Amino acid sequence: MQFVDKDLKSVQEARILVESARDAHVLLKEYGQQDLDRVIDKLxxxxxxxxxxxxxxxxxxxxxxxxKDKLKLFEEFLPILEDKLKNQKVIGSLKENSHNQIETIGVSLGVVAVLLPTENIILNSLYATLIAIKSGNTVILVPQPRTEKVVARFYSKVAHICQESGLPQGAIGYMENTADEGVTQILAHPDTALVIDIGVPKYFDNNQVVNKPMIYGGTGSTPVFIEHTADIVQAAKSVVDSRSFDNGLLPAAEQFVLAEGVIANEVKSDMTEAGAYFLSDSEEEQLLGSLFLDEDHVNPLFVGQSATWLAKQSGFSVPENTKVLVSEKPYIFDENPFTNELKCPILTFYVEPDWMHACEKCIRLLKTKRNGHTLAIYSKDEAVIKEFALKKPVGRMIVNGPASFSSIGINSTLPVSLILGGLTTGRGFISKNVVAENLTYQRDIGYTKPNIRNHVQVQEVTQEKDISADKELLAKVLKKIMDQ
Amino acid sequence: MQFVDKDLKSVQEARILVESARDAHVLLKEYGQQDLDRVIDKLxxxxxxxxxxxxxxxxxxxxxxxxKDKLKLFEEFLPILEDKLKNQKVIGSLKENSHNQIETIGVSLGVVAVLLPTENIILNSLYATLIAIKSGNTVILVPQPRTEKVVARFYSKVAHICQESGLPQGAIGYMENTADEGVTQILAHPDTALVIDIGVPKYFDNNQVVNKPMIYGGTGSTPVFIEHTADIVQAAKSVVDSRSFDNGLLPAAEQFVLAEGVIANEVKSDMTEAGAYFLSDSEEEQLLGSLFLDEDHVNPLFVGQSATWLAKQSGFSVPENTKVLVSEKPYIFDENPFTNELKCPILTFYVEPDWMHACEKCIRLLKTKRNGHTLAIYSKDEAVIKEFALKKPVGRMIVNGPASFSSIGINSTLPVSLILGGLTTGRGFISKNVVAENLTYQRDIGYTKPNIRNHVQVQEVTQEKDISADKELLAKVLKKIMDQ
Structure with a gap:
C-alpha cells in the first residue's frame, strides 16, 4: 500500500509524535533545572x-x-525573557520551611501540544519551546495550514541545537501533516498532558477536544480609554504606535479608543499628528466592503497589512505617513463589524462624556463578541484608574503604556510572555500571562502541626437515642467550638 | 402535555438552573468580600x-x-475552615504596589457546577457552597443518583439561610432530576464557568463534557511508607486510625502500607495492636469474592462499611475490635484487584528491603491504575523524606501524619480543603488542595517600567539588500544585546 489519504497520514503522524514526546519525557524527567537551563542558554x-x-x-x-518591527520585537523581548528565565526555578525543590524541610516541588506535566497562530510564528514557536524546556516538558508544535514550511525550518534549526545540547530525541516535535483529524488526535491523545492554543479558537469552539487542561492565548480586542488627566500627546502617539506596530499583529494591540469628551478634539488632532487617519463615511464603507468576507469574517489577505495598503486596496488613498485608519462612531452599533477581532492597523474611536460612561462602554465592547483579555487606560488620576480596573472582564489592564508591548512584559511590570491567557474570552483556565510555571504542577509536602483550637470529643450518638436531644447537645458543643 | 420523559425533564431543569445561577451572578458581582463574608458567617x-x-x-x-466519625470531622474541619475563610480576601483589590497603586484584583468566575460524590455528601456540599460564596460565585449542586434526597434537604436549609442573609435568589442551586442528559447539559452550558467534579470520574473518562475549565477532586489510593527511623508505634496506630476513620471514606485514606524490611515485623505487630487484622490466604480469597462485582468494580454495598462487617459478609470472622483488614503481598501482582480505588477499611501490606525499593514500588502503585494524588511517609531522616518527595506522581505528600486528616488540612501545614486536586490522576487542571481562590481569576494591572537593558536600534532591512550581510550584522547586534 503506497498511498495513504491525507487525514490518515495526519492521524498516523499525530500518534507517532505524541508517543515519541511521551518517551522523551521519561528521559527528560531525569534532568534538573540546571540541565534544562543549559539547553535554554544554548538555544x-x-x-x-x-x-x-x-x-x-x-x-x-x-x-x-x-x-523591521518583527526584528525589533525579538531584540526587545528576548533579553527580558532571558533575564526572567535565568533567575527562575520552576522544577525540583522550590521552597523549604524554616526547619530546612522541603515544602514545594515543581513537576513537569509531560507532553505539551502547542497550536501555533498564523502570525508571529517564529517568535511564538520560540517562546513556547523555551518555556516548555524550562519546565521540563516535551513539546509538539502544530502549525496552521499553509504555515508548515516556516515552522518546519524553525523546527529543523531548533531540534538540531537542542540535540547538540543534550536534550533527548523527540523532546521537540513538529507536525507536518496538519489535517484536522490529526490535530484532534494530538489534542485528545491520553498522553498529551496540556494543550496551549495560541489563537486558534476553532479547537475550543467546535468542541473537538475533550477534558484536557487547555490554555488559550489569542488576540484580544483591547479597548483603551484616554481620560482628561492623561498626557494626551504621549497617549495619542503611544496608541497609534502600538496599534500600527507590525501592522497590528501583537495579541493585545488596541482596537477601540475611548476619549473623554472634554479632550476628544485634542486626542483626535494628536492622533492625527502621530499618524492616524480618520475615515470619512464613504471611505469607511469602502474599507468595510473589502475588509470583510461576510459579517464576522475578515479577509485573511488583510491581516497584518499596512494602513496605506488597506486604504489602497479599498479604493481610496491616505497620506503616505498614515499608520492607522480610524473609524469614529457616535455609539456602539449592535452589528458593528469593527468589534470583530481585527489583526490590522484599524481603530474605532468613541467619545464618552466621562470615565463612568467609558467604563460602561468598555464592558459592553468586551462583552459583545467576548474577544477581550486586555484593557488599557491613560490617566494620572489614581482613583479613576483603580475604579476603572475593578469591573472589566479582562485578565490584565495596562496603565499609561502601549498595550501591544506592556501586555507582553516589555517595559512593564507584567510578566514577560507572548501568550496572554484568554480565560475572559471563555476559553482555557488561565487569565494571566502564560509562563513556564504554568506548564508544571506543584507537589506540596504537608507536615503535622498541632491545632490551635481545642476540640471537644462528642460521643457516638446511637440511632436509637432521641434525636432532638442529640441535636441540642451537639449544636451547643459545636457552637462552643465556633465561638472560641 | 402532562408527561415529560425523565431525560428531557432533567435537561429542562439543567437549563433553568444555569440561567438562574447566571442571572444571580450578575447581582452577586456587586457584592464585596465583606458582604460575602457576612453570608458565610451566618451560614x-x-x-x-x-x-x-x-x-x-x-x-x-x-x-x-x-x-460518630462524621460528626467529629465536622468538629475538626469547620473551625479550621472558619479561621481560614475569615482571614482571606479572594475577590476585589488583593494587592497594591509600593506607590499604593492597585496591582491585582480577584474576580469571581460565574456559575460553578459541583458534581457531588456519593460519600460525605453533606460536608462536601457545605464546603463547595462555602468556597463558592467566599469567591462570589453562584453554585449548582449536582447530587449522584440515589442521593438526591439528602442534598435536597441540605439545599433547602442552606438556601433559606443564604436568602435570609441577603444572597440573591438562584445563587445556590440544586439539581433534582439527575439524568445523565441533564448533568451533561449543565456541564456543557456556555454559562457554566467552571466544573468541580468531586469524585465522579465518568464525566471525565466518558468524554461527555467539553473544553471547560474542570477541577477534579476524587479519592486517591494513598501509599504510605514506614521507614526504619520512624516512630513505629505511632506510625502503625496512625495508619490504622486514619484508614478506618469513617470506614475509609476520606479522600486520601491510606490504601497501601510499605514497611522497610528491618522493621516489618514490628510494624505488623504494632498495627495488629492498633486494630489491624492480617488476612489468611483463604480469608483474602473470600473477601475478594464478595468485594468485587467484576475485575475493576467494587460492590457499592461494601463502600464505607466496617472491617467486621466486611469480614462477616465475606464469610469469616475477625476480633470485634478489628478496624482494618490487611492483605499482605510479596510483590505487586499485575492483576491485583486491591489496586483499585477502595473506599473501605482495607489495606495492602508490602515489605521492602529499603527506602529506594519502596520509592520504586510507590511509583508503580501510583501508576498502575493512575488513582493516586497523595503519598505518605513516616521517617525521621530528613534526607530520605526529601528524596522520597521528589519523584512521585502526586499532588501532595504527608510526612509523619495520618493521610486522611493531614491531606485535608487538619493538624497539618496543608491548606484546609475537602477537595484534593486530582491532576495526577489525569483529570482536571489542579493538583493542590482546592480552595476559594481557585474559583476566581486574577486581573493584573500593568504599569510602565523602564527597561534595564539598553536596546540597539536596527534599521529596516529591505528585501533587496544582500541577505547574508544583514544576517551577519544582525547576529552581531543581537549577540551584543545578549552578552550584556
Whole structure:
C-alpha cells in the first residue's frame, strides 16, 4: 500500500509524535533545572543568527507584518525573557520551611501540544519551546495550514541545537501533516498532558477536544480609554504606535479608543499628528466592503497589512505617513463589524462624556463578541484608574503604556510572555500571562502541626437515642467550638 | 402535555438552573468580600444545628460511614475552615504596589457546577457552597443518583439561610432530576464557568463534557511508607486510625502500607495492636469474592462499611475490635484487584528491603491504575523524606501524619480543603488542595517600567539588500544585546 489519504497520514503522524514526546519525557524527567537551563542558554544564543532568515521566510509565507518591527520585537523581548528565565526555578525543590524541610516541588506535566497562530510564528514557536524546556516538558508544535514550511525550518534549526545540547530525541516535535483529524488526535491523545492554543479558537469552539487542561492565548480586542488627566500627546502617539506596530499583529494591540469628551478634539488632532487617519463615511464603507468576507469574517489577505495598503486596496488613498485608519462612531452599533477581532492597523474611536460612561462602554465592547483579555487606560488620576480596573472582564489592564508591548512584559511590570491567557474570552483556565510555571504542577509536602483550637470529643450518638436531644447537645458543643 | 420523559425533564431543569445561577451572578458581582463574608458567617453558624439531622439522613440514604466519625470531622474541619475563610480576601483589590497603586484584583468566575460524590455528601456540599460564596460565585449542586434526597434537604436549609442573609435568589442551586442528559447539559452550558467534579470520574473518562475549565477532586489510593527511623508505634496506630476513620471514606485514606524490611515485623505487630487484622490466604480469597462485582468494580454495598462487617459478609470472622483488614503481598501482582480505588477499611501490606525499593514500588502503585494524588511517609531522616518527595506522581505528600486528616488540612501545614486536586490522576487542571481562590481569576494591572537593558536600534532591512550581510550584522547586534 503506497498511498495513504491525507487525514490518515495526519492521524498516523499525530500518534507517532505524541508517543515519541511521551518517551522523551521519561528521559527528560531525569534532568534538573540546571540541565534544562543549559539547553535554554544554548538555544537562545544559537538561534539568534538564524532569526533574520526565519523571519524572512515567515513574511514570505504569511505575507503579513513588518520585518523591521518583527526584528525589533525579538531584540526587545528576548533579553527580558532571558533575564526572567535565568533567575527562575520552576522544577525540583522550590521552597523549604524554616526547619530546612522541603515544602514545594515543581513537576513537569509531560507532553505539551502547542497550536501555533498564523502570525508571529517564529517568535511564538520560540517562546513556547523555551518555556516548555524550562519546565521540563516535551513539546509538539502544530502549525496552521499553509504555515508548515516556516515552522518546519524553525523546527529543523531548533531540534538540531537542542540535540547538540543534550536534550533527548523527540523532546521537540513538529507536525507536518496538519489535517484536522490529526490535530484532534494530538489534542485528545491520553498522553498529551496540556494543550496551549495560541489563537486558534476553532479547537475550543467546535468542541473537538475533550477534558484536557487547555490554555488559550489569542488576540484580544483591547479597548483603551484616554481620560482628561492623561498626557494626551504621549497617549495619542503611544496608541497609534502600538496599534500600527507590525501592522497590528501583537495579541493585545488596541482596537477601540475611548476619549473623554472634554479632550476628544485634542486626542483626535494628536492622533492625527502621530499618524492616524480618520475615515470619512464613504471611505469607511469602502474599507468595510473589502475588509470583510461576510459579517464576522475578515479577509485573511488583510491581516497584518499596512494602513496605506488597506486604504489602497479599498479604493481610496491616505497620506503616505498614515499608520492607522480610524473609524469614529457616535455609539456602539449592535452589528458593528469593527468589534470583530481585527489583526490590522484599524481603530474605532468613541467619545464618552466621562470615565463612568467609558467604563460602561468598555464592558459592553468586551462583552459583545467576548474577544477581550486586555484593557488599557491613560490617566494620572489614581482613583479613576483603580475604579476603572475593578469591573472589566479582562485578565490584565495596562496603565499609561502601549498595550501591544506592556501586555507582553516589555517595559512593564507584567510578566514577560507572548501568550496572554484568554480565560475572559471563555476559553482555557488561565487569565494571566502564560509562563513556564504554568506548564508544571506543584507537589506540596504537608507536615503535622498541632491545632490551635481545642476540640471537644462528642460521643457516638446511637440511632436509637432521641434525636432532638442529640441535636441540642451537639449544636451547643459545636457552637462552643465556633465561638472560641 | 402532562408527561415529560425523565431525560428531557432533567435537561429542562439543567437549563433553568444555569440561567438562574447566571442571572444571580450578575447581582452577586456587586457584592464585596465583606458582604460575602457576612453570608458565610451566618451560614456557618446557622447550619450547625442542622448537621446531626442531615448526617443521619445521609447515613440512612447511603448506608455508609460512621456517624460518630462524621460528626467529629465536622468538629475538626469547620473551625479550621472558619479561621481560614475569615482571614482571606479572594475577590476585589488583593494587592497594591509600593506607590499604593492597585496591582491585582480577584474576580469571581460565574456559575460553578459541583458534581457531588456519593460519600460525605453533606460536608462536601457545605464546603463547595462555602468556597463558592467566599469567591462570589453562584453554585449548582449536582447530587449522584440515589442521593438526591439528602442534598435536597441540605439545599433547602442552606438556601433559606443564604436568602435570609441577603444572597440573591438562584445563587445556590440544586439539581433534582439527575439524568445523565441533564448533568451533561449543565456541564456543557456556555454559562457554566467552571466544573468541580468531586469524585465522579465518568464525566471525565466518558468524554461527555467539553473544553471547560474542570477541577477534579476524587479519592486517591494513598501509599504510605514506614521507614526504619520512624516512630513505629505511632506510625502503625496512625495508619490504622486514619484508614478506618469513617470506614475509609476520606479522600486520601491510606490504601497501601510499605514497611522497610528491618522493621516489618514490628510494624505488623504494632498495627495488629492498633486494630489491624492480617488476612489468611483463604480469608483474602473470600473477601475478594464478595468485594468485587467484576475485575475493576467494587460492590457499592461494601463502600464505607466496617472491617467486621466486611469480614462477616465475606464469610469469616475477625476480633470485634478489628478496624482494618490487611492483605499482605510479596510483590505487586499485575492483576491485583486491591489496586483499585477502595473506599473501605482495607489495606495492602508490602515489605521492602529499603527506602529506594519502596520509592520504586510507590511509583508503580501510583501508576498502575493512575488513582493516586497523595503519598505518605513516616521517617525521621530528613534526607530520605526529601528524596522520597521528589519523584512521585502526586499532588501532595504527608510526612509523619495520618493521610486522611493531614491531606485535608487538619493538624497539618496543608491548606484546609475537602477537595484534593486530582491532576495526577489525569483529570482536571489542579493538583493542590482546592480552595476559594481557585474559583476566581486574577486581573493584573500593568504599569510602565523602564527597561534595564539598553536596546540597539536596527534599521529596516529591505528585501533587496544582500541577505547574508544583514544576517551577519544582525547576529552581531543581537549577540551584543545578549552578552550584556
Amino acid at each position: 537562545m544564543s544559537d538561534i539568534l543568527i538564524e532569526i533574520p532568515e526565519l523571519v524572512d521566510l515567515e513574511i514570505a509565507e504569511t505575507k503579513a507584518g513588518v520585518k | 456557618m453558624s446557622d447550619i450547625l444545628i442542622e448537621i446531626p439531622e442531615l448526617v443521619d439522613l445521609e447515613i440512612a440514604e447511603t448506608k455508609a460511614g460512621v456517624k
